Amino acid sequence: MKDNAPEYLEELISGSVVTPKEFQASGVYCGIKIAKDRLDMGIILSKIPAAGAALFTTNKICAAPVLLGRKIIKRGKLRAIVVNSGNANACTGERGYKNAEDMALLMSKHLAIPPEEVLVSSTGIIGKHLPMEKISAGIEQASVSLGNTAAHGNAITQAIMTTDTRPKNIAVKIKAQGKEMHIGGISKGAGMIAPNLATMLCFLTTDASISPELLHSCLKKAADQSFNRITIDGHMSTNDTIAIMANGASGIEITPTGAELSLFQNGLDYVTRHLAKAIVMDGEGATKFIRISVTGAKSLPDATKVARTIADSPLVKTAMHGSDPNWGRIVSAAGYAGIELDEANTTLHINDILVYEKGMPALFDYGTLRTSMREQNIFIRLQIGTENYEDTVWTCDLSKEYVSINADYHT
């Protein structure tokens, strides 16, 4: 799961959004979730003004906080993020939008920061109005619980979880200009994960100094090679949000032409990739991490389409769950991806074992392959022609546990 960190990055796996300087966080229980031991309200605060950037779901049905967030982020300034779990505030119409605005106002009041620098985020059940009394009490409680210890980082990480079984957090330290800067992040995922962001939240902080425009461009690049590479069940959510705050407290300046830009981008790529992969590994009912690489395509969109079609096929996912080298399912999924396919130049490797070569079954040792597929990681590599484009997506298997979780999740 874990990439080897490049040398210039010092990995702080136990770090989070409070690792960068001048950031605080908190996570509390305010009664949105039924289980009292599960936190459901959190805040991330920059103690000093900060630049902000965010990416949101492309689902046409999007939650009230997403609608509000799209407006807020235009100004490029973000001081705080307030987030609740247990209720998505989606499909809630005007009243839902008003409730999201009220959450920002409450934050603004308690922390004495401009409401237009507060990003509101929600995750959980769709179609119920927020319990605003509980929310209000929760925001107050979270405001007085802020801090920057590991415990505070854990609390905010847990406060955004829904069906996640594990907290997902990381931070990196990067040396530059004789100083140190940090990038920290937390994410939640589990269900409704599809390309282009799905019920997935990711909040990032950094003490680098960077303009909102450049920050947005870095975030977009990082998301393209991380969150937009993952799919769990192909179902894109209404609430996906990736947001980052950069407060400059490290004193390291990131400019479009400076050498620090690539250090920063690499760090951000690393953090987002770690958090994205952690979401896949914690996919609902997942037991396997599956990497699907498609090569030889005529174009990047072709490669992407084929990789995602394979990743979303329930027949492929169940075969992987059963550690079964049923490669016909993989090849046939490629066949209905909606692109032209050069069957005579189509070749498939599973875990680097050749199973299908130029349109014909290859001879391979079934036992060896099957044994290798019983491991947690499976690597599917499909060549679909002789051109130069390729793409990779990450997904997980489909288990009975996925069905249990989703058939029993109550509205």
Added chain:
Amino acid sequence: MKDNAPEYLEELISGSVVTPKEFQASGVYCGIKIAKDRLDMGIILSKIPAAGAALFTTNKICAAPVLLGRKIIKRGKLRAIVVNSGNANACTGERGYKNAEDMALLMSKHLAIPPEEVLVSSTGIIGKHLPMEKISAGIEQASVSLGNTAAHGNAITQAIMTTDTRPKNIAVKIKAQGKEMHIGGISKGAGMIAPNLATMLCFLTTDASISPELLHSCLKKAADQSFNRITIDGHMSTNDTIAIMANGASGIEITPTGAELSLFQNGLDYVTRHLAKAIVMDGEGATKFIRISVTGAKSLPDATKVARTIADSPLVKTAMHGSDPNWGRIVSAAGYAGIELDEANTTLHINDILVYEKGMPALFDYGTLRTSMREQNIFIRLQIGTENYEDTVWTCDLSKEYVSINADYHT
């Protein structure tokens, strides 16, 4: 499940491809499948020359018999169909194509009919070469077992089954011109069922007299309102085939301008709809039959896209499995279908109970709705705007049993 048959149709639910006059069929065991009590080779024969039409998978990776079938059907004449189950003869390259040709030649030899009037069909595991010795013996055995009793109809119905749990067959009788004509059919499905034909075979016979061109047009119309309306897991197969033979033995002539055309079309529609719905009901692990109607769309493709996206969402399918009115999953699936959506005019009914009205949650009695969803049939009706286009698809739920079947199906 069963539509009420129109009055002019006399339904013969126990009928099959041998119900129309001058047709014979057989089903035998030749050793392709491991279980000896499961038939794996079958023939359908018209004793007199017949017109033929067929539709095939649009998967770019298609099986050898499909490649051969596309050539054969161009001539518009079909005397016999030979089909094996247990091996799909797909992803088998040139050798696979030669094997499919050899199956047609063997049939031709045994039945003294032109090989270019034989349609070959295969279903089962992908990527293994056909065991031609067994196939050859099987074709010989099936050739001498032909007959037109109910037992023969049952045998061919069973010979095409793979993970199907029930045989699927029907026939109708239609009165016209003071005579009687028949349309009979069998189908198999279960897994890999997606719109535009998936691992799905359907063979139809009729004793109507009709030109190949008109027969093709009727078959296309019938498939559009039946097999192209169903999806089980969104995975389109390499082998899908719908074929029909029309031998004219009833003496009833179907012409483009005659009154009999609509009688014939209605009969064919009825038969194909019955067989398509039977496939959904027998979907791998299915416990529910779900009808999804999308109305108010700007165009038919929009309506279709939304209906299919909902039908293919694992989150929707698992919620239906749990009889859970988790309508947020339905609405959010519509949101990522890739069309413009008018949220303020989006309204959802489940089993005719209003749950979401013009972008806002509706008040409804949860207990009543949940109780109604515990029944076998669920009806999802989503209005996505105020325009006039609509479409309907049929699907089933996603159960743990589906995962078991597909994780344990061995290559």
